[in-house]
Amino acid sequence: MKNLLLVSLFLLFSVAAFSQEESKALFSLPSVNVKNVSGEPFNTKDISNDGKPIILTFWATWCKPCMKEHDAINEVYEEWVEETGVKLYAVSIDNARSSKRVLPTVNGKGWEFDVLLDPNGDLKRAMNVNIPPHTFIVNGNGEVVWQHVGYLEGDEMEYIEIVEKVIAGEKLD
């Protein structure tokens, strides 16, 4: 009975929320306490890029396609930033076992982008990430407009195309 009540409450919420949805935004970036790569507290509402788009990726040091994705992006990241002003945040979901290995890994790999730590999966849950890699594109208003699960060789080109469309105000399909 209690569960039934909850479910119906959610149905109500979802109907209300969907009917109001006019923009193409999927949802706003949630406000969740995570850590920056040095272990200092960081709230995800502080993720910003002066009104320009943001790419948010979920990854882990043990996730092979994630490492490939970041290596591939890192090669073109400088150009991306110059051309579009995009900023990438890579959110590590490594837990206590490997989260302290993130900083030396990022530096050792020479990755240029911002890295956040989500060791207990709070942001992962808030953004409904099942398995890494999971990539989001966030518009200048902090709204998620596109997402993609998994990484296949060459997918990074798709990301920058979407970013360019967001900047141009084009419709995403």
Place this chain on the structure above:
Amino acid sequence: MISVASWSQNFLEGGRVNGNVQMDAQYYSEDDKLGITDSTLNFRKFGMNAFGNVNYTNGDFSAGLRFESYLNPMLGFDDRFEGVGIPYWFAKYKVGTLEMTAGHFYEQFGSGLILRGWEEWTLGYDNNFYGFNAHFSPVKGVMLKGLVGNQRYFWEPYEAGNRGIVRGIDGDFYLNDMFGSMAESKTKISIGGSFVSKYEKTQNSPTYTVDSSYSVLDTISGEPIEMINQKTYQLVYPNNVGSWAARANIANGGFNFYVEYAEKGNDPNESNNYIYKKGQAIYSTLSYSQKGLGIFLSTKWIDNMGFKSKLSESGNPSMLDINYLPAISKEHPYSLATVYPYATKPNGEFGFQGQIIYTIPKKSTLGGKYGTTITLNYSSAQSIQKDTIISPITGTMTGSDGYETNFFSIGDILFYQDVNLLIEKKFSTKVKAKIAYYNQTYNKNVVEEDIFDEHHIVYANIGVVDLTYKFDRRNSLRMELQGLWTKEDKGDWAALLLEYNVSPKWFFSVQDEFNYGNPVGDDQIHYYNVSFGYNQKSNRISLRYGRQREGLLCVGGVCRYVPASTGLTLTITSSF
């Protein structure tokens, strides 16, 4: 009524709903080679694990739930998961710097040595807390947390006495934020501490009868008479078990040092043989990094730190864990490197890990046009020294302190060791390669059977070549060639994987793991798999047909046994 409607109008305005769904379904076939018949499958030809999350967010308010169904649980998942329901729901709001959660929640204090609630779908692991949780930041640089709750146990609802109640408080203090005088300092220091206690209405504890004899002289005959003095002892289980931890993190330039120490009060329980010794743990990491170089060292020492919210709970799958003791070894992404995985032994373990990552710069002789990355990693886990104490009452360790040990003592029994090297190099815009080598020493008795000796040690060498060839922007082919060589256990393995990707939508792969060196001829089996996947935005559908090899599936140092199976697996994941 009108006011309710307008309130709900305001409340709903700007609200967003999002969620995700995952469904894993398996159809099992009989397989003579693997000895799988309908009766070994218990006539369950089909298994399905699925969940769906729905979250509602409106400003500082959010609520959500997770619906789960296991009809039937897939092979390798506990039968007690069979069922459908909502094991997780919550409502959370934030006013100022206070955030309250009612319902179910996941929480971690420090690195989790005394408290961590988490879930991992692929493992079937979920120890969420059900109760109240508060986070409060009274001033900048201070984060306080408090919680009270009981923990998930399959589908069994909480009732007084069927498991314990967990209470905990935790504080993080970032000194550079708290004190103006330190704001500009290059040295960043944070300290923290936590206290966690479990209340459990203890069940009937066992009794032990000890006889002692003595003689008296018969007052009439003057002859000695043998008398027996019988004493009955009962173990007293504590109703409350406390634990505490303290931690510090110091960072300066490229250096980062972290240490956490934890202690647990006497906690006789099923997994420590009901001994009364206190538990102790220390976990520490030191890293130095600069662009192109990362060095990482980590060590841990734990003794009697299993901590569950029910003292009689033990075994597989691991349930009702209050704390989390991270395994010290590195997780490996190649399948043959995970044939011999490691998970923490909570009753006593010393572990060490070291890693160096170095990227040889672009356009140098060794680095080539694109640079070359080299990762060298070493990890080992071994026993701690224990001098056993036998209780005169029970005749075993039970009821005594169990054993004596010195803090940070290192024992003689090797549990696990892994030396591995990974070289990553891009040759051109079309060709990338990774080469990996692993040398693993695996104490099978310790890891799999909890028998602490060195009578069954597996020495394995593993080599991997991983090549990617990119035809054009969308099409690429990846090949993985792996070999595992060992004289022990199931002998040598070889594996080949071919994967064709069409970015961003399609992938096809064929894979075979062949246990060609198995000393039992009939067990020289091909574990073949054919799979196909399709991505569309945040939907991912994959279909796989083939054989699953028996083994331990480990995520984050917790392992689940997966039996061998043959069949078709469909996985759908989707987010909205």
